[in-house]
Amino acid sequence: MSRSDVVYYYDGSFYGFLSGVFDAFAQKEEPMLFLSQEEEEQPLLFDSHFVETDPQKARRVLAGVQRTLGSRGVDIVREGFLTRLPQREYLLLKFLRQGFQEGPQLLAQLTREPLCSLLSAIRKAKNEAHLLTGFIRFSRCETGVYVSRIRPKNQVLPLISGHFCRRFSDQPFLIWDITHRMALLHQPGKRPQVLPLECLDMPAPSPEEEEIQNMWRAFYNTLAIPARENPRCRMTHMPKRFWEFLTELTPPPAKNEEKALTFFNEMVQ
Template identity: 45%
Template sequence: MAFQADVVYRYDGSFEGFLSCVFESFLRKEIPFAIYPDRAAWPTLFPIRRVPTDPARAARVFDSFEKKLGTRTRDLVTRAFLNDSPDKELTLLRFLHFAYGQGPRAPWMQGHERVAPVLALEKAVNGEAHLLTGFVRFEQRGGALGAVIQPRHFVLPLLRQHFCNRYPGEDFVIWDKTHRAVLAVQAGRAEYLELATDPDLPPPDEEEARFQAMWRAFYDALAIPARSNPNLRRSHCPKRYWACMTELRDQL
């Protein structure tokens, strides 16, 4: 049984790095006070243990998910890790210590204090990914098809299949401004890139600008002023997405 250790794990922020932290925790039979990625500069009075990313250890942990805990747990942990909650790592680690004792039934114990927070992390990620399948606005810039998003969570991996199926044979780029990450699809191949700085995007092409103007005119023409309900509109389309939407960015 794991004991509560007065130590903070630090890792590189990657999923492999987190799995290496899981391996370290089970190896030492301890649950750290916190797990912080390198990009977080939160102060702590506890000693810090740097956990290096070990691909072999990470692979052993990931393989054990499906073998010992089932496909549902594997998918749950993988998606919940995409959440940007500052305490997601410790929440997931506590769940895994519980899950290895329960087996494949663990994720179905929805009311348990170790399970419910992880389900909430997954729900938030899935919900944002679903919203963005409708809110992403592609533009022609410099002769290329691209879109800019500012999601709260790292949902790019969940958008890939949707947009690849929606635009088969089309090359496109989705720039996640929040996480400085890019999903680039070219010649049927998808690739994720991390950028150190924001890219210098060219302005919309001339034809693209005309189509955007027509789209905004169409959107405004459909509006019925007498039935305007700003609160309802924000509940269906949260205001934090408007900056990346052609028809709404001017209303911020």
């Protein structure tokens, strides 16, 4: 008989979660909750199990998912872990238990829980990642590295990595996810990495970058038609939570804006 009165603590990583899945099956437990080791609050009256991240255990779990549910099942586990779905670890574990028992026919039951909730959360995460491919703004610092900040709801860095690495394959860049304290680091000729990053002091843009940003703001403001301004329509196509780091919506120093606007007007005349 499986034990369910236990809480699992893990390091918050994907391999850490899979190591917890391995332990749950090996010890015949059904943890009622997964918590990051950083979370100090522990539910009372429940035992704790501290999961040690073991890449070998994690790979064995993924291999089992591949054999039982195929690539589609692996994708659901990987992408489901990136979502902001409450208790996503518990739901993923429940999905894996069902999958190991029933096989690939489970994937056809789209209205069945927890698969339905997982697919819905994955769809929202992918939609957010798609929006960010157009809303991310890079700033070139004096070292030549392009840096950007985002504040997403989901862990989108693995979802947008391919897009930006293909588009800027010959340029070094870093995208910092403030929400989840992670960063996507790309260096030409090397494999991109998603690394933990607690804090980042944004480097000052290079003089050329600052001039380009000011000209872009001037271009944006010059083409705007005040009489046709529609904030509600703008927020429909560009949710307000993405405005924080948009160059065109970030006011520059007054003197720089005036200089850039004069330069732009001279070009179009």
